[in-house]
Amino acid sequence: MKTTRRVAVVGLLVVVGVSLCVASAGADLWAYPGPDDIAADPGPHDGQQVLAFVEVQSVEDETVVVIWGSNPTVELAVEEAPSDLRERLQPGAAIQVYGQLESDSTVLVADEVVVDYHGTADRLYTYGISILGGVIAAGVFLWYWQINWRKLQFEPRGGR
Amino acid sequence: MAEWLTHVILAYALFTAAGWYIEWLDRKWVAVGMVGSILPDLNRLDLLIGADQITALLGIPFDWGGLHTLGGAVVLSAIGAVLFATRTQQYRAFSLLFAGALSHLIVDLPQKYADGLMVTNQYLFPLPPWRVPTPGWYVSADRWVVIVSLAIALPVFVADYYRRQQVAEP
Numbered sequence: 340m341k342t343t344r345r346v347a348v349v350g351l352l353v354v355v356g357v358s359l360c361v362a363s364a365g366a367d368l369w370a371y372p373g374p375d376d377i378a379a380d381p382g383p384h385d386g387q388q389v390l391a392f393v394e395v396q397s398v399e400d401e402t403v404v405v406i407w408g409s410n411p412t413v414e415l416a417v418e419e420a421p422s423d424l425r426e427r428l429q430p431g432a433a434i435q436v437y438g439q440l441e442s443d444s445t446v447l448v449a450d451e452v453v454v455d456y457h458g459t460a461d462r463l464y465t466y467g468i469s470i471l472g473g474v475i476a477a478g479v480f481l482w483y484w485q486i487n488w489r490k491l492q493f494e495p496r497g498g499r
Numbered sequence: 500m501a502e503w504l505t506h507v508i509l510a511y512a513l514f515t516a517a518g519w520y521i522e523w524l525d526r527k528w529v530a531v532g533m534v535g536s537i538l539p540d541l542n543r544l545d546l547l548i549g550a551d552q553i554t555a556l557l558g559i560p561f562d563w564g565g566l567h568t569l570g571g572a573v574v575l576s577a578i579g580a581v582l583f584a585t586r587t588q589q590y591r592a593f594s595l596l597f598a599g600a601l602s603h604l605i606v607d608l609p610q611k612y613a614d615g616l617m618v619t620n621q622y623l624f625p626l627p628p629w630r631v632p633t634p635g636w637y638v639s640a641d642r643w644v645v646i647v648s649l650a651i652a653l654p655v656f657v658a659d660y661y662r663r664q665q666v667a668e669p
Contacts, residue, residue, distance in 0.1 A: 340581070340584075340589075345581055345582070348581050349578055349581055349582070352574055352577050352578045352581065353578065355574050356565075356566065356571070356574045356575065356578070357561075359565040359566070359568070359570050359571060359574060359624075359625070360550075360561050360562055360563060360564075360565035360566065361557070361559055361560065361561055361562075361565070362565065362624075362625065363562045363564055363565030363568065363624055363625075364550070364554070364559075364560035364561050364562035364564075364565070365559075365560055366624060366625075366628075367628075368620045368621055368624065368628045369620065369628075388614075390612070390613055390614045409549075409551065410551050435611075435612060435613040436613055437612075437613035437614040437615075450613075451613040451614070451615070452613060453611045453612065453613045453635075453638065454638070455638050455639060455640065456639075456640050457640070461640035462640075464502075464640060464642070465502050465639050465640050468502045468503070468504045468645060469502040469503035469504065469540075470503075471503075471504050472502060472503030472504035472505070472506065472507040472508075472537065473503050473507075473537060475504070475507055475533075476503070476507045476530075476533045476534050476536070476537055477534070479530045479533055480530045480531065480533070480534050482530070483526060483527035483530045484527060484530070484531075487584075490584070491582065492582055492583060492584045493582055493583050493584070493588075493592075494584055495527055
């Protein structure tokens with residue numbers, strides 16, 4: 340394949356990839372309302388079930404205050420989270436809450452809570468070991484393949 | 500999602516074992532499959548360039564999550580495959596990049612979700628959203644996941660080593 344043709348095909352595929360990301364953003368993939376829906380009009384969602392991927396802001400006696408979404412954000416008070424789990428949560432923890440919205444969508448009564456990241460240590464572990472995995476994959480690949488920058492292509496290294 | 504080390508180790512085990520039955524699938528192609536196993540997580544480019552910034556730039560909603568899907572696996576594998584030199588290499592590269600990416604999505608499926616369902620609605624995009632119960636085996640930060648992947652890969656590594664020794668003997 341000629342280099343100009345290769346660049347054109349890659350460019351076309353990148354456009355397809357961007358289109359996929361645009362289509363994904365506009366697709367209605369979830370049966371539950373999201374933070375955008377609730378921020379726009381909180382009242383009508385009372386009584387609805389949601390699956391919220393949220394960040395813990397603070398842990399009070401019986402309540403976990405969380406932030407849902409990035410732009411816009413919704414602040415929720417999570418109630419009825421299991422006490423043993425509540426005691427281990429720190430600000431910054433990433434959790435999932437499945438439950439019912441109440442009080443103009445300011446309260447989320449939890450049916451089930453899953454902790455994705457308890458705090459900084461969990462994030463450091465996940466990102467650190469992921470970087471290690473990426474370095475190993477790239478290293479093994481470049482051990483067997485070399486980049487021909489002039490032709491913009493991968494070629495097998497001789498004898499490996 | 501599981502961390503990348505688990506994906507890469509499992510891809511090594513999967514494609515090394517597949518190489519016992521597919522003649523052309525040697526170590527250099529196993530390496531291609533290992534790279535494929537982290538392709539769907541290119542949605543983590545979100546950490547470098549936020550979707551909000553791209554949305555502002557394009558003027559239309561944008562979500563990096565589109566890459567962590569079946570459709571994303573096809574497109575990213577095709578981009579990777581085009582970068583190989585010959586037509587045969589491109590076919591092989593696409594097959595392995597896509598198989599690696601598919602292995603990534605499959606390994607990510609049985610995670611814990613608070614509503615008890617897999618997020619197949621996201622992974623299957625652009626196919627219609629569909630969700631099935633998840634066994635809820637792990638979350639990303641569970642340390643034991645990488646240990647299980649090593650336990651799976653080690654026997655494959657040892658068996659592959661002895662197979663190569665046998666082939667090398669006159």
